[in-house]
Amino acid sequence: MGWLNSLQRRTPLGWLQLSRHKGRLLVALSGIAFADLLMFMQLGFQESLYESNTQIRAALDADLILASPKAETTQKLSTFSRRRLYQAQDVPGVASARALYSNNINWNHPETNEEASLQVMGFDPDYPAFNLPEMNAQLYRVKIPDVMLFDRLARGDYQQTIAQIENQQWVSTEAEGRTLSVRGVFSLGASFGADGLLVTSSQNFLQLFPRRDPGSVSIGLLHVEPGYDPEQVAQALQDHLPDDVEAMTLDDFIQDELEQIQTESPIGFIFTIGAAMAFVVGVVIVYQVLSTDVNAHIKEYATFKAMGYRHSYLLTIVIEESLIMAFLGFIPGLLLPMGIYQVAANATALPIYMTLNRAATVLAMTIIMCLFSGAIATRKLQSADPADMF
Amino acid sequence: MPSPQPVIAIHNLGHAFGRGEQRKQVLFDIALNIKAGEIVLMTGPSGSGKTTLLTLIGGLRHVQSGSLKFLGQELCGATAEDLVQARRQTGYIFQAHNLHESLTARQNVRMGLEVHPQYSVEKMSMLAAEMLDLVGLGERLDHYPDQLSGGQKQRVAIARALVSRPKLLLADEPTAALDSKTGRDVVTLMQHLAQNQGCTILLVTHDSRILDIADRIVHMEDGVLKHNTPANAVH
Ligand SMILES: Nc1ncnc2c1ncn2[C@@H]1O[C@H](COP(=O)(O)OP(=O)(O)O)[C@@H](O)[C@H]1O
Numbered sequence: 001m002g003w004l005n006s007l008q009r010r011t012p013l014g015w016l017q018l019s020r021h022k023g024r025l026l027v028a029l030s031g032i033a034f035a036d037l038l039m040f041m042q043l044g045f046q047e048s049l050y051e052s053n054t055q056i057r058a059a060l061d062a063d064l065i066l067a068s069p070k071a072e073t074t075q076k077l078s079t080f081s082r083r084r085l086y087q088a089q090d091v092p093g094v095a096s097a098r099a100l101y102s103n104n105i106n107w108n109h110p111e112t113n114e115e116a117s118l119q120v121m122g123f124d125p126d127y128p129a130f131n132l133p134e135m136n137a138q139l140y141r142v143k144i145p146d147v148m149l150f151d152r153l154a155r156g157d158y159q160q161t162i163a164q165i166e167n168q169q170w171v172s173t174e175a176e177g178r179t180l181s182v183r184g185v186f187s188l189g190a191s192f193g194a195d196g197l198l199v200t201s202s203q204n205f206l207q208l209f210p211r212r213d214p215g216s217v218s219i220g221l222l223h224v225e226p227g228y229d230p231e232q233v234a235q236a237l238q239d240h241l242p243d244d245v246e247a248m249t250l251d252d253f254i255q256d257e258l259e260q261i262q263t264e265s266p267i268g269f270i271f272t273i274g275a276a277m278a279f280v281v282g283v284v285i286v287y288q289v290l291s292t293d294v295n296a297h298i299k300e301y302a303t304f305k306a307m308g309y310r311h312s313y314l315l316t317i318v319i320e321e322s323l324i325m326a327f328l329g330f331i332p333g334l335l336l337p338m339g340i341y342q343v344a345a346n347a348t349a350l351p352i353y354m355t356l357n358r359a360a361t362v363l364a365m366t367i368i369m370c371l372f373s374g375a376i377a378t379r380k381l382q383s384a385d386p387a388d389m390f
Numbered sequence: 391m392p393s394p395q396p397v398i399a400i401h402n403l404g405h406a407f408g409r410g411e412q413r414k415q416v417l418f419d420i421a422l423n424i425k426a427g428e429i430v431l432m433t434g435p436s437g438s439g440k441t442t443l444l445t446l447i448g449g450l451r452h453v454q455s456g457s458l459k460f461l462g463q464e465l466c467g468a469t470a471e472d473l474v475q476a477r478r479q480t481g482y483i484f485q486a487h488n489l490h491e492s493l494t495a496r497q498n499v500r501m502g503l504e505v506h507p508q509y510s511v512e513k514m515s516m517l518a519a520e521m522l523d524l525v526g527l528g529e530r531l532d533h534y535p536d537q538l539s540g541g542q543k544q545r546v547a548i549a550r551a552l553v554s555r556p557k558l559l560l561a562d563e564p565t566a567a568l569d570s571k572t573g574r575d576v577v578t579l580m581q582h583l584a585q586n587q588g589c590t591i592l593l594v595t596h597d598s599r600i601l602d603i604a605d606r607i608v609h610m611e612d613g614v615l616k617h618n619t620p621a622n623a624v625h
Pocket residue numbers: 388407408416434435436437438439440441442443
């Protein structure tokens with residue numbers, strides 16, 4: 001209660017000093033808003049890139065996933081025994097369990113003949129593996145040997161190829177010593193590890209990779225019977241099946257990949273550097289303003305000391321200023337990026353938007369940024385010595 | 391009439407700046423007693439050590455040698471916290487007004503009270519306004535320093551120094567930045583207010599026109615304090 005009382009008695013010097021010099025305050029606030037904007041852009045693009053790279057998993061048509069515990073990203077899935085899928089069907093609540101085969105493939109670009117790295121996935125075309133109506137409407141075609149469907153949003157110069165396919169002029173190319181025929185396109189998007197996705201039937205897949213054991217599947221796609229809680233069924237599966245396979249909900253499977261990319265990809269590092277630089281820019285600007293302010297008031301501060309104020313009183317003035325600047329600067333620093341996200345989302349087709357989490361993160365960083373600058377600026381207070389000033 | 395306890399009792403006080411080769415003694419064997427309610431003026435050439443003595447008395451500097459008692463408390467060997475407490479009992483007026491430029495006259499005066507926990511918010515506001523009224527600035531409570539003249543600013547500084555009714559007022563050339571008429575008015579005001587509060591004054595000045603307010607004048611010369619010039623001997 002004592003501190004509350006003294007807080008109430010206290011002259012709000014930090015606020016009075018800042019608000020008396022509107023120009024200086026405006027500079028500080030624009031600096032903070034600018035740093036926040038940079039942080040929001042870095043973090044926003046980072047997250048949207050991460051998100052765009054989980055699109056394959058996010059497009060899967062399943063309630064639960066079985067995968068090898070050794071699975072990493074979608075490009076490094078490892079395999080587990082197909083028997084686990086049969087065993088999974090014994091668990092109450094499991095409606096169906098089907099295999100998805102996945103592998104990386106180098107194919108020759110249909111026009112340029114250059115090698116490109118793609119991902120191939122094979123599954124039973126009678127039971128769609130993806131929630132992509134455009135793909136599913138064309139799945140009957142992959143029942144023909146060596147026929148594939150291709151991702152129209154694949155990275156690379158495929159415009160002409162895709163235009164041809166859309167006009168039903170099938171495109172052929174070489175891969176793994178076979179001649180493949182691409183007879184349809186769908187929209188998904190490239191990812192870190194692969195330029196794009198090819199889908200086909202399990203049979204075509206296994207013919208493409210003759211050394212691949214049909215009993216080793218990459219992902220199990222499970223559906224849950226109505227009225228069952230996927231989380232509980234996942235737990236039951238985990239208890240029922242041996243440790244060479246993991247059961248999880250689709251959301252967990254997506255989250256898993258997000259974490260893989262975040263920890264492993266160099267992109268995350270680059271964005272972190274970007275955000276850190278924004279932070280440093282903010283620290284420098286806020287420090288400039290705060291140290292100018294301390295210098296401008298050093299005589300007044302020395303006078304306060306001569307009146308019997310302790311050094312800690314002067315510290316609270318600087319801390320108060322830091323916090324005021326953090327919160328005031330954060331307001332434009334939050335609103336501005338929301339507008340820019342909108343523009344960027346329209347321009348890049350990336351899923352970029354403000355999240356509560358990110359806003360809280362940047363607010364916390366803004367507070368730390370300002371307090372850090374304030375802490376450095378308080379060193380200048382040492383010279384506020386009434387004995388040597390007058 | 392029994393003589394009251396002296397507000398300031400100094401004897402054998404010395405002070406030096408620097409160390410080793412650089413060491414320079416600026417105060418030598420100072421002795422000075424000031425009784426409650428007395429007005430003492432200190433004169434002396436520039437660099438003779440007047441400010442140094444004032445900062446020692448005001449608790450702005452650590453006392454190195456000898457004895458300096460303020461209200462009976464020895465400041466030689468005092469802790470930093472003791473000095474803070476001593477500062478709170480002393481009003482200090484500097485050559486420059488040193489008002490806070492972001493605070494109004496009233497807020498500046500209020501700062502002289504905020505350091506004393508016993509005053510409530512309402513009381514501080516009221517006392518600050520009353521004090522400004524006493525120095526003739528009752529109409530200018532909400533003016534900022536840059537809206538006031540030099541004399542008005544120094545009067546705000548006096549209000550700030552006296553609002554908490556300190557036992558001692560230290561003033562270091564308070565008229566140096568003012569023209570002689572304004573300076574005279576400011577000092578007279580200071581004298582009246584302090585006397586009404588029973589406040590003791592030690593005032594450093596070069597201004598010969600204000601010597602008449604003194605009960606006693608002491609003279610500093612090369613760090614040595616010459617005593618007991620009767621105030622009327624100057625005239
Ligand atoms: N902080 C300091 N460090 C070193 N020497 C000082 C310091 N302050 C004052 N002095 C010296 O002490 C002497 C007395 O100074 P001061 O007390 O300010 O004199 P006055 O106020 O009488 O003009 C001067 O020679 C001055 O140069």
